[in-house]
Amino acid sequence: MAIRQSYQLSKRAETMGTEKPSEDPFICLCQQVAHNWPPRRWADVSTVVAVSGGADSVALLRTLAALHQQAEGRGRLHVVHFHHRMRGPAADADAEFVRQLAADLQLEFQLGYAAEQVADEAAMRDMRYQFLGEQAHRLGARYVALGHTLDDNVETLLHQTMRGCGPAGWTGMPVHRELVADVVLMRPLLSLRRQGLTAALRQLQQPWREDATNQQLHWKRNWIRHQLLPLIESQYPQASERMARTIEQQAEVMEVIDEQARCWIEACVTTASGAIVVRHHAAANAVVIHALRKLWDQQAWPRGQMSESHWRAALAAIKANHADRFDLPGGVAVMVNKEETVFERSQAP
Ligand SMILES: Nc1ncnc2c1ncn2[C@@H]1O[C@H](COP(=O)(O)OP(=O)(O)OP(=O)(O)O)[C@@H](O)[C@H]1O
Structure with missing residues (x-):
């Protein structure tokens, strides 16, 4: 599988970087990411790619791997997955899925485990970011890339607004910020819609893992994603893009x-x-x-x-x-x- 993928990617890479947006969803995605974060800025230094196994971070990984291959950079891409010790066998399957994907793409893979089980989403994220920062230091990586999309930013905006945040809560996530000393956290997909990513993955016939919690509407964030935003967009087409501009x-x-x-x-x-x-x-x-x-x-x-x-x-x-x-x-x-x-x-x- 690794050889076939490598052939496909280098063939696609020939047409990347052209001005006109490609009709091929994956090439179009690569063009957009290369525009947001040109490979000349990162291909010669190492990058940790944080992959949960979900559609967004799988699309991020496939795109960065393709662009890296095309750029023939000296840096390395390291795939990192963090196992939260929650969700039992489904979490083990996520980790195994990401390990296999990294192997298929002939990339190095690091797996981290939470020291303790915590149910709180913010605490889980803190542990994950801490692990990503430690890995970046250990591997000498300059960047940690995350798969957040425009949809994530808009969902956060709505969530914060309804909780009565002050103006600071409407600024959304930054495209980049310092994670730990000498390591920059990057969000190369932050201006892109999630549906473009899944279209690219379908076209590549690249599977991804559906997070069991993403399907459960009891988490408010998922209610916003699956219920509220589709309702808003049924009356206000392009509402997400407009809210992203407001952010x-x-x-x-x-x-x-x-x-x-x-x-x-x-x-x-x-x-x-x-x-x-x-x-x-x-x-x-x-x-x-x-x-x-x-x-x-x-x-x-x-x-x-x-x-x-x-x-x-x-x-x-x-x-x-x-x-x-x-x-x-x-x-x-x-x-x-x-x-x-x-x-x-x-x-x-
Ligand atoms: N367990 C994990 N291991 C490594 N990286 C992760 C993990 N969970 C999330 N991330 C990173 O943080 C980003 C945002 O996380 P979030 O929980 O919003 O995404 P997700 O819905 O779990 O997955 P995805 O964004 O990949 O579809 C992911 O795109 C990914 O880059």
Whole structure:
């Protein structure tokens, strides 16, 4: 299988990089990815490709493998799968599927296991990212590539909006960011629709694994994917692409707010271990609330229980002109004086 695939890919590669979008779904996908992330930027350094076995990351792997082969780069592609120790035999089958796919593509394969079982999605993701970062360091890889698509970003936007996030929750996932020192996390498929990926895989006759949880509508994210978005798109064709553009614009707005928040902190805030002291000074509400979130993170104060109304209370304290005293979640005491507001966290979480 490896030889046949290699022949097919190099034959396809001859037509890649041409300006006109190909009608061949796989070549079209390769063109789009090469446009988003030109192989000359990554083919000479090593990349870890995070493959769950799902359609998106399988399409990512097939595409990067084809482009890498065409570019004849000096770097290596390493296929990495993380086994969460959840979902029993189905998870074993995912790992075996990815191992076999890597072997077919004649690529190196690394398998990691979660040290403990955790059901929480965010904790699972943290463990996975930690493993990916460790592997990238160990293998000397410059990039870790993930298979997130435009659909993932739009689903996140809807999810965050309905949970009442602030403006920071509308910025979506970035195309790239630092994962750990010297390793960049890349999302080469972030501007692409999922259906284009599955069309490419069908055309290649490349199977993928259906995640059992993807089929269960009790996870809210999957309800958004399978129920809500199709309903929205039945009335607003192209709604996903439009929402994706909104995400990009919102990310630009957040850059401005972030810069203003940085200046406001510099001008009005003094911090010490366990305390944030804010001299009263007018600034736009969005800037102050964003600055407070940044300050909470700098202090490593928990903000899981800080709802929008708590941030608003903190904002009102900073803008108040009378003495006051109250508590915020996470053991943060707020003391308002005439000139300044002090946020102090003395007790352990
Ligand atoms: N168990 C895993 N091992 C390695 N990489 C993973 C794993 N789970 C997710 N990823 C990476 O993170 C990306 C996003 O994960 P997410 O859970 O949203 O995707 P998925 O629905 O499981 O799979 P896919 O995106 O491959 O269809 C995947 O595209 C893949 O690159």
